[in-house]
Structures are given as C-alpha cells and as structure tokens.
Amino acid sequence: MPRPPLDLSVYLVTDTALCGGPDGVVTTVRDAVAAGVTVVQLRDPDASEADFIALGRALASELAGTGVPLIVNDRVHLVDVIGAHGAHVGQGDLSIAEARRLLGPDKLLGLSVSSPAQVAAASRIPSSMTDTPCESAPGPIEHGVLDYLGAQSLHATGTKPEAGEVGLNVIAACAAASPLPVVAIGGVKASDAADLRRVGIDGMAVVSAICGQPDVTAATRALVQAWANAQPGVNSTVTPPPRHVNVLLTRPEGAEEGSYTAPRPVQEDR
Numbered sequence: 001m002p003r004p005p006l007d008l009s010v011y012l013v014t015d016t017a018l019c020g021g022p023d024g025v026v027t028t029v030r031d032a033v034a035a036g037v038t039v040v041q042l043r044d045p046d047a048s049e050a051d052f053i054a055l056g057r058a059l060a061s062e063l064a065g066t067g068v069p070l071i072v073n074d075r076v077h078l079v080d081v082i083g084a085h086g087a088h089v090g091q092g093d094l095s096i097a098e099a100r101r102l103l104g105p106d107k108l109l110g111l112s113v114s115s116p117a118q119v120a121a122a123s124r125i126p127s128s129m130t131d132t133p134c135e136s137a138p139g140p141i142e143h144g145v146l147d148y149l150g151a152q153s154l155h156a157t158g159t160k161p162e163a164g165e166v167g168l169n170v171i172a173a174c175a176a177a178s179p180l181p182v183v184a185i186g187g188v189k190a191s192d193a194a195d196l197r198r199v200g201i202d203g204m205a206v207v208s209a210i211c212g213q214p215d216v217t218a219a220t221r222a223l224v225q226a227w228a229n230a231q232p233g234v235n236s237t238v239t240p241p242p243r244h245v246n247v248l249l250t251r252p253e254g255a256e257e258g259s260y261t262a263p264r265p266v267q268e269d270r
C-alpha cells in the first residue's frame with residue numbers, strides 16, 4: 001500500500017538529555033507539535049530497550065490524532081511495539097532491505113546520506129528486493145522501499161560531533177541526485193531555511209534548535225516561520241508530490257509476508 005505523502009518541513013529529532021529526561025521529551029514534543037513540527041523522531045542511543053519502549057509509547061499516545069508521524073531511530077524492530085509510523089536508519093545501521101522487511105509495506109523508512117554517491121547507492125537494486133535483478137532496473141527509491149533521505153551534516157554540531165560537516169553544496173547535490181524528498185540535518189537553525197529551500201531541500205531536521213530551548217514553542221515557531229518565508233528552489237520535491245506516493249509494493253500470492261517484488265506504478269503524474 002502506498003504511504004501517504006510526508007511533510008518534512010520541520011522535523012524534530014529528540015534528545016532525552018537535552019530535554020531534561022523522558023518527561024521533558026514528552027513535554028517538548030507536545031509543545032513543538034502544537035507550534036507546527038511536522039515529524040517527530042525518537043532518538044535515544046543510550047536508552048535501555050525498556051526505557052526506549054516506554055518513551056516511545058508515551059510519544060505515540062501524545063501524537064495520536066495530530067497527523068504528525070512518529071519515527072523510531074535505529075531500533076526498527078520496536079516500531080510496531082511502540083505503535084510508531086516508521087523508522088530511520090543510517091549507513092552503519094541495518095540495511096534498508098532488512099529494515100523494509102521488518103517494517104512491512106505500510107510504514108515509513110528514512111535513510112541517512114552524506115554524499116550524492118550514497119544517494120546513488122541507495123538507488124541501486126539489491127537482489128533481495130527483486131526477482132529480476134538487472135543493472136538498469138530501478139532501485140529501492142523507485143521501488144518505494146524508502147520514503148525520504150536525511151542529508152548530513154549541514155554544519156558541525158555538538159549534538160553529534162562525529163557526524164562532521166559536509167556543507168551546503170554537498171547537501172544541495174544530494175537533493176539534486178534524489179528522486180525522494182530530502183531533509184537536512186546537522187546544526188540546522190532557522191537562519192538556514194532560505195539556503196536549504198533554495199537548493200531544493202524539503203525540510204529541516206533539528207535537535208538542539210528545539211530540545212533544551214528555554215521556550216520550545218517560540219523556538220519551533222521561529223523554524224516554522226522561517227521555512228514558510230523561504231522560497232522553494234527548482235529541485236524541491238514538495239511540489240509536485242514525491243514520486244513514491246505513486247508506487248505500489250506488491251506481494252505475489254503465496255509469497256512470505258515481508259518479501260517484496262517489483263512495484264507496480266499505479267499512477268504516473270510526473
């Protein structure tokens with residue numbers, strides 16, 4: 001089943017320590033969503049499995065009825081346990097084939113990239129995802145395996161120093177190379193909105209621009225306003241809607257659940 005289109009414009013990635021603990025994460029998410037955040041990712045690499053599940057469930061219940069999807073960082077196997085809408089994985093995490101197998105066809109899946117080469121690699125077809133492997137065949141992006149990319153890092157950031165910094169030109173090249181929406185992450189502030197929209201990025205993923213801010217509502221509104229005021233560039237995939245909306249993953253009769261075959265385009269509007 002095709003997933004609904006995603007509004008990535010102001011994408012909050014949580015940080016439990018910066019928010020002052022799990023209760024602070026819930027409060028931050030509540031205020032940020034009320035102020036216009038469009039996606040929430042639960043990220044807590046240090047949490048125990050039990051604490052991660054408890055916080056995830058609290059966020060799922062907080063987000064119920066808001067239309068804002070909850071994305072689980074790294075721990076794809078917990079998406080259903082938590083009642084989340086999808087997962088985000090990086091280059092060093094489990095493969096997108098395995099992530100999609102665990103998620104099934106209806107959940108959202110994002111992948112981190114740091115270069116146009118990684119966007120291209122995500123577009124190459126793993127033989128596990130098709131019964132007709134072929135060099136020129138469409139890859140996971142066209143197959144609807146992925147929903148969006150997270151391009152990192154715009155700026156060096158104290159939140160994740162090891163992520164480094166690639167700068168605006170590389171972020172722009174990732175957007176240009178991608179048929180999927182791309183959200184930028186890494187030191188992103190409201191003042192980056194104009195540059196990011198101009199080069200075709202579809203949203204701003206932030207941790208410290210919201211988490212730990214003295215006024216989460218005001219900080220979020222500043223991001224939302226900056227994004228709304230910025231002009232979209234030529235590569236933006238926001239308008240018209242992303243192609244993946246029109247791609248259907250099919251499971252042949254008798255095939256094991258979670259196994260995938262080539263998608264069937266159900267509508268072509270681009």
Ligand SMILES: Cc1ncc(COP(=O)(O)OP(=O)(O)O)c(N)n1
Pocket residue numbers: 011013041043045073074088089090091092093110111112149150151152183185205
């Ligand atoms: C939206 C978004 N983009 C990139 C990342 C980074 O993911 P990853 O490279 O796997 O690093 P960790 O976050 O797992 O430390 C992200 N989380 N979200």
Ligand SMILES: Cc1ncsc1CCOP(=O)(O)O
Pocket residue numbers: 013152153156157158159160163185186187188205206207208209
């Ligand atoms: C999770 C992650 N991945 C790349 S940079 C980053 C952290 C971004 O945090 P901040 O928005 O505070 O710079």
Ligand SMILES: [Mg+2]
Pocket residue numbers: 073074088089090093
């Ligand atoms: Mg990861």
